[in-house]
Amino acid sequence: EGKIKRLDNSVDKLRIKRKDSDSLKVTENVFDNATLKALYTLSNKGIVQALGGSISTGKEANVFLADGEEEEIAIKIYRISSSSFRSMEDYILGDPRFSNIRHNKRDIVFAWTKKEFRNLMRAKQAGIRVPEPITTERNILIMKFMGENGKPYPLLKDIKIENEDGQMIFETVIDYMHKLYVDANLVHGDLSEYNILIDPEDITPIIIDMGQSVTLEHPRADQFLKRDIENILRYFKRYKVNESPESIYARIKEP
Ligand code: ATP
Ligand code: MN
Incomplete structure (x- = not known):
């Protein structure tokens, strides 16, 4: 009291x-x-x-x-x-x-x-x-x-969309992971449907929650990257995305 x-x-x-x-x-x-x-x-x-x-x-x-x-x-x-x-x-x-x-x-x-x-x-x-x-x-x-209007955009995990839109969001997320790796030299480290907001206007993803993101020198950067890829692939299966973790890993690291 x-x-x-x-x-x-x-x-x-x-x-x-x-x-x-x-x-x-x-x-x-x-x-x-x-x-x-x-x-x-x-x-x-x-x-x-x-x-x-x-x-x-x-x-x-x-x-x-x-x-x-x-x-x-x-x-x-x-x-x-x-x-x-x-x-x-x-x-x-x-x-x-x-x-x-x-x-x-x-x-x-x-x-x-x-x-x-x-x-x-x-x-x-x-x-x-x-x-x-x-x-x-x-x-x-x-x-x-x-x-x-004071209402936060929804999290990816909470939205319902067509496969086609899901696949578009997936492509953008992979592009973000690539830019994050190659240009920002960072690995998100906790990337999942819980840390991606969706702007309903144009259904583009917005990445949040980067406290745990690490630079590439971090001894576990590669491990975190692989975990991020697995989380993302697991979630986007529902939108009929069937890429292998290896191909995504290669895409992200491509200079
Ligand atoms: P921790 O892992 O420390 O518990 P957290 O997961 O609680 O962190 P965030 O994921 O950064 O922290 O934010 C929590 C929630 O707050 C998000 O899921 C999102 O709904 C909302 N949020 C965070 N940042 C913003 C922002 N800039 N604008 C609108 N909503 C936000
Ligand atoms: Mn979070």
Whole structure:
């Protein structure tokens, strides 16, 4: 009770209006002091104008809708008290971009947040459709909101389409994986129907959730690539895609 009140006061102090009150429970779990401090900074800079409702509560992060400077934004907040930092460490430690970070939970999470920002940036530069990253602050990643009127685009796993459209999406996803590999020198590492949004306007895929994406130097990059390929081929079987993992692997690595 008292704790919620304190949080409420803190959130109020941030002058971030809560547009709806459903997220009180979520608020309590996510908004520790470090996170409040980060939100405060983002609010002062004008990057976050008003906090909206919760979009998703994942294993390691919560995603909220918010008003940004000019447009709707998505706020991904990594929980510092999350349980799977061992595995975060595994992904971070093989990455030369993060070779000198301190090995405590907080710093790992902050580095992880920056890592997702940079991965999204590299993907975007390689011509892949991803939510454009805007900034990071501690454990918070701000990116463009991919959706319409406050409603996020559907995940690939939740849409029903004709085989032909499915095959078109498949081709684009493989093209993205190729660009990601050859131009951005990254492997997504958690690619599946759960991390692909579909823009209903033109049914193009949008790749999300790149915190775990690794550079090609990572000792397990090839293993992650093979797993991504398997996930994608498994899912697209329903749209009568019958390519072999070997041929896709070759296509992705083709210079
Ligand atoms: P974790 O693996 O740490 O639990 P996660 O899977 O919860 O991460 P994401 O996949 O990045 O995190 O996002 C969760 C959900 O939030 C997505 O499935 C999607 O519905 C929504 N989402 C994420 N980013 C955006 C965005 N930029 N615009 C709209 N919706 C988004
Ligand atoms: Mn995800």
